[in-house]
Amino acid sequence: MAMSTPNADNHPDALADDIVLRAEDLRTHFIMGTRTAKSVDGVTLTVRRGQTLAVVGESGSGKSVTSLSIMRLLSHPGRIVGGRLLYRMRDGGVVDxxxxxxxxxxxxxxxxxxxxFQEPMTSLNPLYTVGDQIMEMIRLHEPISRHEARIRARRMLELVEIPAPDKRLDQYPHEMSGGMRQRVMIALALACNPALLIADEPTTALDVTIQAQILDLMRRLQREIGMSILFVTHNLGVVAEIAHEVAVMYAGRVVEQAPVHDLFARPRHPYTKGLLACIPDAKRDRAEDGTRKMLNPIPGSVPSVLALPAGCAYAPRCPLAEAHCESVPPDLLNASPEHLTRCWRHELL
Amino acid sequence: MAAASAPSVDTPRISTLILQRKTLAIGLAIIVAITLLAVLAPLIAPYSPSKLSIVNRLKPPSSTWFFGTDEFGRDVFSRTIYAGQLSLLVGAAATALAATVGITLGLVAGFFRKADGIVSRIIDAMMAFPDILLAIALVAALGPSLATVIIALGVVYAPRLARVVRASTLVIRELPYVEAARALGVPTWRIMTRHVLRNLVSPILVQATFIFAYAMLAEAGLSFLGVGVSPEIPTWGTMIAAGRQYVGQADWMTIFPGFAIILTVLSLQLVGDGLRDLLDPRLRKDL
Structure with a gap:
């Protein structure tokens, strides 16, 4: 099949070799009668082979809807109304x-x-043993016997560093802690060796120690297996730990995508800059005389996805905004070859 | 609390769990006894249920005829336990049919938004009719026979199960582990059976027990009204219908089959209640 060659002629928009997933102007709307919630309205992002792209944004910015769109798991009335989601299969073919x-x-x-998913406590079926669930998953996708599937399941538990895997295989989810269950979820997700793992706030429900362990585990697995990760989070601390690249979302759009160091060192979108300024820092926030400084919140609030402004969605809160910003939505501009931003005035930053 | 014995991590045995619940144990004991009597009727019954003896007509209960005799001199005890076969068969078969139809409709309605509107309206419409009236109409339409009684009762009680299944499916469908299963590529039918239906076993079991009781009661009603199985076949309903004319002279003809119905329905209700307690973890005391 022509699809199996990377630069198939029948697909004029074949992806560059090192790209696993590329969303182009993805639009996912929730149409409720006469009202339309434009939860994702023009998301463009790129996940590279063997790398982690962190998608950050506040609640309602569309990051989860983006990941559900990629999985095509949107529930009614959500629908992909435009754009493309080019994905490179493991055999090299590109599909939308x-x-x-x-x-x-x-x-x-x-x-x-x-x-x-975010909720390790409820993401496993309480009625089946952990082993059953991993084996079900493997046997759904590969024609192997129960016995072989069990050996694979055991190996997966070892891979995610669960002690006493033989015993754990026959345990039910309620016999495990949250951290253990998230490890099981990871084992389940990786059982068929996927090329791309979408992790929707996988550490949000866990305490900080366990969070660090899970992040370590994901980093190690990525190194060993070579998979790409799309990591959805609102925690910039986690981003710094795990990501190679970051896409910042605001009101249904990616407003900035850049390698993690560039983004933290020199954000080229005023929203990202505002976000970074929000992170409390024990040293920085204490003035010379020992009194505490206030946090620096971004003034205003996120516009409703039911009524997005005509121009740049961030303009009403932006210190750099001018008349042009409020009427014309900015294109995704190159601040540098690898640094994309949706800001007309990024040169001022 | 002292560690005299090694801590037992075994889950309690089913038999222990059942015996701890008096209503469930009593209900099960009665229903098992009735079933045994009915199934073993050929061995237990002192007379053939259809053996006529005009000399001995309308004899009161005695050591010869435990439950007396009817207007043709047939032994009411033998007839009552033989009738149990049919009454239990109708109850069980109607329940099985109601379960099959109800579970299928409920799952489809709970899972597929588009089907839900149609299926739910049909369920509502069917539940708007009184049970017996709908059953009579169905039997009248299909022609009275054992099979049509079973079909009619199965159809009449299917909506009850369909409602329970639909409501629970709507809840379970949205649970994170169902979404997680989808995200891992589990096909819809497999999610329906393995992840949703498996979760519904206890409400279905409880509801089915009640439907068993209702169906038996309705069968007796249909037979009593003369729209059920043919009057020659002994069922508790036909026996009561026949005894009605003699209720002044020979009340044993109606009392004993009536008592059989009461006992069976009561025991099934006890089992249903007991199962509901047993299967609802919030009501379990042993954990």
């Missing part, structure tokens, strides 16, 4: 996830792209 048939999509879920 936005228009793929449900049947082919199902074969991609779990095998090509797997996803883990």
């Amino acid at each position: 996830l936005a228009t793929l048939s449900d049947k082919r999509m199902r074969a991609i879920r779990g095998k090509e792209i797997a996803m883990i």
Whole structure:
């Protein structure tokens, strides 16, 4: 099949070799009668092979809807209304996830792209043992016997550093702690060796120590298996730990994508700059005389996805905004070859 | 609390759990006894249920005829336990049919938004009719026979199960682990059976026990009204219907089959209640 060669002629928009997933102007709207919530309205982002792209943004910025769109798991009335989701299969072929048939999509879920969620406590079926659930997953995608599947399941538990895997295989989710369950979820997600793992706030529900362990584990697994990760979070501390690149989302759009160091060193979007200024820092926030300084919140609030402004969505809160910003939505501009920003005035930053 | 014995991590045995619940144990004991009597009727019954003996007609209960005799001199005890076969069969078969139809409709309605509107309206419409009236209409339409009684009762009680299943499916469908299963590529039918249906076993079991009781009661009602199985076949309903004319002279003809119905329905209700307690972890005391 022509699809199996990386630069197939029948696909004029074939991805560059090192790109696993590229969302181009993705639009996911929730149409409720006459009202339309534009939760994702023009997301463009790129996940590179073997790298982690962190998607950050506040609640309602569209980061979870973006990941659900990629998995095509949107619930009614959400729908992808525009844009493309180009994905490179493991055999090298490129598909557009936005228009793929449900049947082919199902074969991609779990095998090509797997996803883990925020709630490890409730993401496992309480009625089946952990081993059963991992084996179900493996046998859905690969024609192997129960016995072989069990050996694989055991190996997966070892891989995610669960002690006494033989015993754990026969335990039910309620017999495990939150951290253990998130490890099981990771084992489940990686059981069929996916090329891309989407992690939707996988550490948010865990305490800080366990969070660090899970992040370590994900980093190690990425090194060993070579998978790409799309890591959705609102925690910039976690981003600094795990990401190679960062995409910052605001009101349904990616407003900035850059390598992690560039982004932290020199944000080229006023929203990112505002976010970074919000992070409390024990040293920095204490003045010379020992009194505490106030936090630096961004004034105003996120516009409703039901009524987005005509121009730049951030303009009403932006210290740099001028008339042009409020009428014309900014394109994704190159601040440097690897640094994209959706700000007309990024040169001032 | 002292560590005299090694801490037991075994889950308690099912038999222990059942015996701890008096209503469940009593209900099960009665229903098992009735079932045994009915199934073993050919061995237990002192007379053939259809053996006529005009000389001995309308004899009161005695050591010869435990429950007396009817207007044709047939032994009411033998007839009552033989009738149990049919009454239990109708109850069980109608419940099985109601469960099959109800679970399927409930899952479909709970899972597929588009089907939900249609299925739910049909369920509402069917539940708007009184049970017996709908059953009579169905039997009248299909022609009275054992099979049509079972079909009619199965259809009449299917909506009750469908509602329970639909409501629970709507809840479970949105649980994170169902979404997680989807995200890992589990196909919809497998999510329906393995992840949703498996979770519904206890409400279904409880509801099915009640439907068993209702169906038996309704069968007796249909037979009593003469729209059920043919009057020659002994069921508790036909026996009561026949005894009605003699209720002044020979009340044993109605009392004993009536008592059989009461006992069976009561025991099934006890089992249903007991199961609900047993299967609802919030009501379990042993944990």
